[in-house]
Amino acid sequence: MNSWKPSPWGTAMSDTASWSPPPLIRDPWLRYGLYAAAAIYLVLAIGTLHLNWARLAQGLDRGWAFVSAFGRPNFTSHWREIFEGFVESLTMTAVATVAGVALSLPVGLGAARNLVPLPVYLVCRGIIAVSRTFPEIIIAILFVKMFGFGPLAGVATLAFATIGFMAKLLAEDIEDIDARQVEAIRATGAGPFQVLNYAVQPQVMARFIGLSVYRLDINFRESAVIGIVGAGGIGATLNTSFERYEFDTAAAILLSIIAIVMLTEYLSGLVRGRLR
Numbered sequence: 001m002n003s004w005k006p007s008p009w010g011t012a013m014s015d016t017a018s019w020s021p022p023p024l025i026r027d028p029w030l031r032y033g034l035y036a037a038a039a040i041y042l043v044l045a046i047g048t049l050h051l052n053w054a055r056l057a058q059g060l061d062r063g064w065a066f067v068s069a070f071g072r073p074n075f076t077s078h079w080r081e082i083f084e085g086f087v088e089s090l091t092m093t094a095v096a097t098v099a100g101v102a103l104s105l106p107v108g109l110g111a112a113r114n115l116v117p118l119p120v121y122l123v124c125r126g127i128i129a130v131s132r133t134f135p136e137i138i139i140a141i142l143f144v145k146m147f148g149f150g151p152l153a154g155v156a157t158l159a160f161a162t163i164g165f166m167a168k169l170l171a172e173d174i175e176d177i178d179a180r181q182v183e184a185i186r187a188t189g190a191g192p193f194q195v196l197n198y199a200v201q202p203q204v205m206a207r208f209i210g211l212s213v214y215r216l217d218i219n220f221r222e223s224a225v226i227g228i229v230g231a232g233g234i235g236a237t238l239n240t241s242f243e244r245y246e247f248d249t250a251a252a253i254l255l256s257i258i259a260i261v262m263l264t265e266y267l268s269g270l271v272r273g274r275l276r
Contacts, residue, residue: 066247073255074248081237082253086260089223089233092154097216099155100162107163108170109196114182115174124167131164140226151232158219158226165218169211170204177203213268220264224257 025031075082110116110124139160143153177200185199227235234253241250 062245066250069247069251070255072248073252074246075252075256078237078241078246078249081240082234082249082256085227085234085237085253086256088151089220089227089235092151092158092223092233093216093220096155096158097162097212097219100159100219101166101212101215103159104163104166104170108167109174111167111171112174114177114179115196115200124171128164128168128171131160132168136161136222136226137229140229140231144230149230149232154223154226154231154233157231158222161222162215162219165215166208166211170208173204173207174200210268210271213271217261217264217268221257221261 023031025034107124107127110120111128113121116124136157140153140157143156143160147153147156181203182195182199185195190198223231223233224235224238227233227237228239230236234257238250238253241247241253
C-alpha cells in the first residue's frame with residue numbers, strides 16, 4: 001500500500017512515484033510529426049546516394065584485407081622509409097611546436113582584454129580566429145602550393161595551427177587571473193613588463209607549459225595527416241603504402257604511430273602532474 005505525503009507544492013506525492021522530465025515538444029501530434037518527417041528525409045537522402053553494391057562489396061573485401069593486416073604487420077620490408085618518415089615527423093613536430101608556442105605568446109597576450117587596449121585586442125583575436133578557422137589539412141594544401149612538397153610546408157602548417165590553439169587558451173587563462181595581484185604590482189610603480197613577469201606569469205605559467213606539451217602530442221598526430229597531401233613526415237610513407245595496397249606495411253606504420261602517441265600522452269601526463 002502506497003503511503004502518501006503532502007508535497008512542498010501543495011499536492012499529494014507518492015513515495016514510490018518517479019519523476020521524468022517533460023518532453024521538449026509537448027504536443028504529441030507535432031512531436032511525432034517531426035519524427036516522421038525526419039525519417040522520411042533520411043530515407044530520401046539515402047536514396048540520392050546511388051549506391052553501387054558491387055563496388056561496395058569490393059570495398060568491404062579491401063577493408064577486411066586492411067584490418068586483417070594488423071595481425072601480421074610488416075616492419076622489415078620498408079623499415080628504412082618508415083624510420084626516415086618518423087624522424088622527419090618528429091623533427092617537424094619539435095620545430096613547429098617551438099616556433100608556434102613562441103609566436104603564440106605575443107598573440108595570446110594581445111588577445112587578453114584585461115591587459116591591452118581594444119584595437120590590439122581585436123587584431124590579435126582576428127589572428128586567432130583565422131588560425132582556428134581552417135583545419136590543418138586545408139592549410140597544408142595551401143603551404144604545399146606555396147613551398148612545394150616536403151617538411152617545410154608541414155612545419156609552417158603545424159606552427160600556424162599552434163598559434164591559434166595556444167594563443168586562445170593563453171588569453172583565456174590571462175583573463176581569468178586574480179586581478180588583485182596585478183593591481184598590487186602596478187601600485188608599486190611597476191611597468192608593463194614587470195607586471196607581466198611578477199603578476200601574470202606566475203599565475204599562468206604552469207598551465208602554459210602543460211598546454212605546450214599537449215600541443216606537441218597533437219602536432220605529431222597531425223603530422224601524419226598532413227603528410228598525406230605532401231607536407232612531409234610519416235604521412236607520405238603511409239599514403240604510399242595505401243596506394244601500393246601494402247596493407248601490412250600500412251598497419252606497421254599505424255601501430256608505430258599509436259605507440260608513439262601513447263608514449264607522448266604518458267609523458268605529457270607526467271609533466272602536467274608535476275606542474276600541479
